[in-house]
Amino acid sequence: MVPFGGWEMPVEYTGITAEHMAVRERAGLFDVSHMGQIEIAGDQALEAVQRISCNDAAKLKVGQAQYSGLLTSAGTFVDDLLVYRLAPNHFLLVVNASHIDRDYAHIAENIRPAGDAVAVDASGRYALLALQGPAALGILQPLTAIDLASMKYYWFAHGEVAHVRATVSRTGYTGEDGFEIFVPPQSADRVWLALLDAGRSVGVVPCGLGARDTLRLEAGMRLHGSDIDETTTVLEADLGWIVGWKKTDFLGADALRAQKAAGVSRRLVGFETIDAGIARSGYDVYSGDTKIGRVTSGTQTPYLKKAVGLAYVSVAAAASGTEIHVDIRGRRERARVVPLPFYKRSM
Amino acid sequence: MPYPAGYKYTKDHEWIDLAGDRGKVGITDYAQQQLGDVVFMELPEVGRTVKVGQSFGTIESVKAVSELFAPVSGVVAEVNAALKQKPELVNSDPHASWMVVIKLSDPIEVGTLLDAAAYEALTK
Numbered sequence: 001m002v003p004f005g006g007w008e009m010p011v012e013y014t015g016i017t018a019e020h021m022a023v024r025e026r027a028g029l030f031d032v033s034h035m036g037q038i039e040i041a042g043d044q045a046l047e048a049v050q051r052i053s054c055n056d057a058a059k060l061k062v063g064q065a066q067y068s069g070l071l072t073s074a075g076t077f078v079d080d081l082l083v084y085r086l087a088p089n090h091f092l093l094v095v096n097a098s099h100i101d102r103d104y105a106h107i108a109e110n111i112r113p114a115g116d117a118v119a120v121d122a123s124g125r126y127a128l129l130a131l132q133g134p135a136a137l138g139i140l141q142p143l144t145a146i147d148l149a150s151m152k153y154y155w156f157a158h159g160e161v162a163h164v165r166a167t168v169s170r171t172g173y174t175g176e177d178g179f180e181i182f183v184p185p186q187s188a189d190r191v192w193l194a195l196l197d198a199g200r201s202v203g204v205v206p207c208g209l210g211a212r213d214t215l216r217l218e219a220g221m222r223l224h225g226s227d228i229d230e231t232t233t234v235l236e237a238d239l240g241w242i243v244g245w246k247k248t249d250f251l252g253a254d255a256l257r258a259q260k261a262a263g264v265s266r267r268l269v270g271f272e273t274i275d276a277g278i279a280r281s282g283y284d285v286y287s288g289d290t291k292i293g294r295v296t297s298g299t300q301t302p303y304l305k306k307a308v309g310l311a312y313v314s315v316a317a318a319a320s321g322t323e324i325h326v327d328i329r330g331r332r333e334r335a336r337v338v339p340l341p342f343y344k345r346s347m
Numbered sequence: 348m349p350y351p352a353g354y355k356y357t358k359d360h361e362w363i364d365l366a367g368d369r370g371k372v373g374i375t376d377y378a379q380q381q382l383g384d385v386v387f388m389e390l391p392e393v394g395r396t397v398k399v400g401q402s403f404g405t406i407e408s409v410k411a412v413s414e415l416f417a418p419v420s421g422v423v424a425e426v427n428a429a430l431k432q433k434p435e436l437v438n439s440d441p442h443a444s445w446m447v448v449i450k451l452s453d454p455i456e457v458g459t460l461l462d463a464a465a466y467e468a469l470t471k
Contacts, residue, residue: 011410
């Protein structure tokens, strides 16, 4: 167990590799109750969300979710988040555990100009379980009346799971099909055990933070605090697709529009090593003798069995196929820029 | 998993299986449990001189990289190339998964190593 954002979290239950492979091939169950929930409601709730979240929340129908960023005025990440539209004037934001207080203060301060909207830290009201993997639907369906097969990716519905009031969304942080299940904390253990029980015959396993990190990296998903933070802009992180460029105004808009016009000088890329060795977070990246960037995530991924990573590099070296060098404890090992994601599910 | 009584151990969680002036070196069951799934090893060339307590290579799991420390001084006489191809054997059979054979240059150092009981007490 390790301390994580104010929680005690298991790095692994049976082993990172076994848990990672279970999610790719069958299913894994994660307790991600550490994630924070902030609700925004009121007549001007949409305006408030539009101001503090860079993606375009007006595109969300009730029952739909989107990935977005909570930005500084410089266009850098206070946090990344999922925005759920619960009702026309009611939104749920799911944020990272260690940033709940800061996110909440940032939101409360910045929604005031929007008028009639209130933000509430509702983290204590939700436990969150993530059932991920190709077998997830088959495991979950017998426990709920919600029609999961007709639920599209990044949509959600309310109902019951194992006789517990729940909101089920077809989302995740693994690159697999799967569901995230919001339940009242006092009933979370019942739902956890019911899911493990229902999945036993297909080999579902509980998964810890270690596999969560290797799975998301294989899927090319950024981790706030490693790959994105208050020093990196949305465009540098190559996440321009989460910016609602047509919105009139939002925090960070001016900076991002200026940066889009001028072009970025560095960009987050995926790479895989050519020589032996695993590039870890913090290692320097070179082109010839010139330092051009830094690794922000890196490991040997259990499914692809390759040493891969994410790094910020100067744009001149950011094109796929470019050969770069990573300083692995004093040795310059060759690596190649490759398209993201490293892993894409076949369905 | 029991710690073989015939081996000697270091506080850094290496074992050495001595035979004459040579010893096979690996890491303990406790060490592999701490590391988790081992995926990569960097081992020295045959002929390299190693000093007691100094790094002779690295071992990497999915989650971390660790140094391998020489339990004795000497010269690397053999390297287990087969283990480099199947690093997961360090997890499944740590006390048989030797990484290098060191030809001792200063056998008196053996006196500073721990026996199995003393090592096991250290991991409790």
